[in-house]
Amino acid sequence: MSRRNLIQTLWAEHRFALQAFFRRRIRSHRDAADLTQEVYFRLLRSHGERSIENPEAYLFTVARNILTEHVVIAQRQSKKVPLTDPIVDAELIIEPVAESEVEHAQQVKAVQAAIQEMDDPHKAVLRMIYEEGLSYSQIARRLDVNKSMVGKYFEQAINQCRERLGRRRAL
Amino acid sequence: MSPIKDVQVLRAIEVQATRWFVRHREGDLLAQEREDFMSWLRSSPQHVDAYLALVDLSGKMKVGVHELNLEADPLYERARQAIARSRNVVALSPRESVIEQDVAVLANVRKRWPLMVASIALLAVLASAMYVYSAHTQTIVVPHGEQRSLKLADGSVAYANSDAQLKIRYGEKQRVIELKSGQALFDVSTDPTRPFIVKVGKMDIVAVGTQFEVDRQADLITVTVVEGRINVLEREGANPQTLDLSAGQRVKLGRHSSRQRLSVDAQRATAWAHRQIIFAGRPLGEVVAEFNRNTQHPIVIEDEALRDYRIRGIFLTYDLDSFVAYLEDLDNIDVERTAEAIHVKPRKK
Numbered sequence: 001m002s003r004r005n006l007i008q009t010l011w012a013e014h015r016f017a018l019q020a021f022f023r024r025r026i027r028s029h030r031d032a033a034d035l036t037q038e039v040y041f042r043l044l045r046s047h048g049e050r051s052i053e054n055p056e057a058y059l060f061t062v063a064r065n066i067l068t069e070h071v072v073i074a075q076r077q078s079k080k081v082p083l084t085d086p087i088v089d090a091e092l093i094i095e096p097v098a099e100s101e102v103e104h105a106q107q108v109k110a111v112q113a114a115i116q117e118m119d120d121p122h123k124a125v126l127r128m129i130y131e132e133g134l135s136y137s138q139i140a141r142r143l144d145v146n147k148s149m150v151g152k153y154f155e156q157a158i159n160q161c162r163e164r165l166g167r168r169r170a171l
Numbered sequence: 172m173s174p175i176k177d178v179q180v181l182r183a184i185e186v187q188a189t190r191w192f193v194r195h196r197e198g199d200l201l202a203q204e205r206e207d208f209m210s211w212l213r214s215s216p217q218h219v220d221a222y223l224a225l226v227d228l229s230g231k232m233k234v235g236v237h238e239l240n241l242e243a244d245p246l247y248e249r250a251r252q253a254i255a256r257s258r259n260v261v262a263l264s265p266r267e268s269v270i271e272q273d274v275a276v277l278a279n280v281r282k283r284w285p286l287m288v289a290s291i292a293l294l295a296v297l298a299s300a301m302y303v304y305s306a307h308t309q310t311i312v313v314p315h316g317e318q319r320s321l322k323l324a325d326g327s328v329a330y331a332n333s334d335a336q337l338k339i340r341y342g343e344k345q346r347v348i349e350l351k352s353g354q355a356l357f358d359v360s361t362d363p364t365r366p367f368i369v370k371v372g373k374m375d376i377v378a379v380g381t382q383f384e385v386d387r388q389a390d391l392i393t394v395t396v397v398e399g400r401i402n403v404l405e406r407e408g409a410n411p412q413t414l415d416l417s418a419g420q421r422v423k424l425g426r427h428s429s430r431q432r433l434s435v436d437a438q439r440a441t442a443w444a445h446r447q448i449i450f451a452g453r454p455l456g457e458v459v460a461e462f463n464r465n466t467q468h469p470i471v472i473e474d475e476a477l478r479d480y481r482i483r484g485i486f487l488t489y490d491l492d493s494f495v496a497y498l499e500d501l502d503n504i505d506v507e508r509t510a511e512a513i514h515v516k517p518r519k520k
Contacts, residue, residue, distance in 0.1 A: 036223065040216040040493060043209070044500040055208050056195045063223055111228070112235035124250035127241050129196070130233045136197045142247060145254055147197070155193045158225070161232055162185060 038066050107165060114164035118157060121145075125153040181221075184485070187211065188221040192229070213500060215485040216493045308340045313353065315467065318446070318488075326360040327367065330444040333464045354386040354464075356397070356444040374424065375404040383416075384441050391425035397437040446488050452481045459515070466491050470498075473516040477504070 042062045052058045115126060124143060128134040134142070136150040143150070191208055194200065200208065212218050313319050313335045321329040324341055331337055335353025340346075348357070349370045359367045361380025369376040369385055371392050376385065381399025385392065394403060396416045403414040403422065414430065416422060421435045442449045443461060450458045456478030463469040465488050472478055482501070486494045495513055499506045507514040 036220045037216055037490070037493060039223070040212075040219045041496050043212055043219065044496050052205065052209060055200070055205050055212070059212065059219070059222065060226075108231050108234050108238070111231045112238055115232065115235050115239060120246060120250040120253050123241060124247050126232065126236050127243065127246065130236045131241075131243075143251055143254055151193045151197055154196070155189055158189050158193070158228065158232070159186070161235075162189075162228055165228070 035063075035066055035070060039063050042066065110164050111161045114161045115157070118160065122153050122157045122160075125150055126157055129154065181217075184215070184217055184221045185225075188218065188225050191222065192225045213497065214483055216490065217485055217487070308338065311335075311337045311339070318444075318465075325362060325365075328358045330356040330358075332443055350385050350387055352387050354384065354388075354443070356382070356384040356441050358382045373405060373407045375406065377402045377404060384444075391423060391428065393421060393423050395421040395435060395437055395440050397441055443488060447485060448488055448494075449485050451483050453483075454478055455480045455482055455515075458482060462486075462488070462491055462494055465489055468512060470495070470513045470515055473514055477515065477517055480504075 039059070039062050042065075043059065046052070046058070046062075115123060118126075121143065125139060128139045128142070136147045139150045140147045191211065194204070195208075212222065311319065311321060311331065313331045313333060315334055318333060319331045319335075321331060321337070321339075323329060323339065323346070325346060327346070329337065329339075329348065332354040335355050336351035337355060338349040338351065340349070344365060346362070346365055346367045347370060348355075348368070357367070357369065357378070359378050359381050363379055367378045367380075369378075371385055371387055372390075374392065376383070376394060378399070378401045381401055382397040383399075383401050384395045384397065386395075394401070394416065396418050398418050400415065400417045403416060403424075405412045405414075405424075412430075414422060414432075416432065419434055419437050421433045421440070422430060423433070424430060439449055439451075439453075443464070448458065448461050456472060459470045459472060468491070470491075480503070484494075484497055486497070495506060498504050498515060503518050505516050505518045507516070
C-alpha cells in the first residue's frame, strides 16, 4: 500500500471516532481535558518504543483507544447498551448526545464562509486535497507551483478557517 | 481545562500544530522529523490537544469544501492565472524547515509582547475569580495553590500568585498597593495625575502606566519590568536611593544583593500570570520552583547537579501531573512518589 493510501485509510478509519471525541470535547470541557491528558500520558509511556513508523497515525490510534475505553467504562456504569463491539458502541453512544447538531452545522457554515472568501489558488488547493485526494506533488504540477507552496496555501487556508471560528466564539 | 489561557501562546501552539499537520500530508517524514514531532507532542499536553483539534477543523473544512460545490476546471484555470500573475509581482520567501519554524514560533511569542498586553486585558475579562475593588482600603490574601486577577477601580489589573498578600489603598493623589508577601504582576492604567505606587518593605516602586512584577520572598525582593518604565525608591537611611528600570530589566533587592540591573526575558518571567509555565531550555530547578508555588505536594530535586539540567515544554501551572509524567519520560531522571512529595533524582545507569 502506498504511503498516501495508507494515510487515507487511516484517516477514514479514525475520522468518525475522532470527531466524536471532539464533539464530546465541546460538550464537557472537564471530560475533554481528562481525555487529552490521558492521550498525553500514553504518548509519554510509549517512549521506549524507539521507532514509531508513523507518529501521527500512532497519535490517532492512542486517541481512539482512549475514547473507546472511556465509552466502555461509561457504558458499564449506565448499563443501558449491551457491550458488543466497543468501537461501534462508542460511535452509537457518543454521536447523539455530543456537540449539538446545530452547533456543528454552524461551525461548518462558518468554515464554509471562510473558504468562500479565499482567493482562487487557496480554494483550488483545498478542492484538490479534499475532493480529489491529490498529493502535494500532483497539485503542484496542476497549478504550476512548487510543492512547498502547496503546503503554504494549505496552511494559510487552515489558519483562516480557524480564525473565523475563533471570531465567532469571541462574539 | 480552564478557559483562562494565554491567547498568544495558544495561538503559537496552533501555528506549530498546523505546520506539522500540513507537513504530514506532504509525504514521508524524515527520521529526524518523526523524532521532532514526537518530542513536540511529548513536551506539552496542549500540543496534543491542539493537534487533535486540528483533525476536527480539517474534518469541517472537508465538509465545507464539499458543500461549496466548486466547479473544478474554471476554478483551477483561474487559480493558475492568479499564481502566474503573482509570480511576476511578489517573490515568496522559501519555506524554512519545520524544525526551524518550530523554534522560530517559540521565539516569536516572546517578541510579541505588545500584543500580550492586549491579551492580558482579555484574560482579565475572562477571569472567573475577578473582583472590582473600590476606593476603600482592602486586604487580599491569595490561598495556597490559587491565583487571583484583581481588577482595580482605575482599570489596572493585579495578578496575584499563590500565597500573595496585598493591601490596596486608592486615594485622590495616588494609587497605593502594599505587597506584604508573595508575587504579583501589575498591569497599570495610565494616569499622570495619580502615580501608581507599590510599597514593598522599605521600598516604593513608582509607575505611571506600565507593566511590572514584584516578587517578595523572605528578605529578597525581585522587581521585573515587562513594559514601560518604573522608578524604585529605597526609603531607608538619610539619603534615599533611587533606581530607574525599563522594559526587560530586573533588579534583586536584598541585604546581600548588588542592586545591579539584569536583562531578562520578561514574558517568560511572568508566564505564571497566564497560567502557563513555558520553558524552552530553562534549568529544572527554576521550573520546579514555579510548579511548587501551586501545589501542596511539592517536587523535591535530590541532586544539586540536576537543578541546572535544561528542559523544554509548556504546561498549565496547575497541571502538575502532566509535568511529572514529562519528567518521568526523560532519559536521565527517575521520579519517586511518596505521600508528602515527589522526589526527582538522576537515573541510575
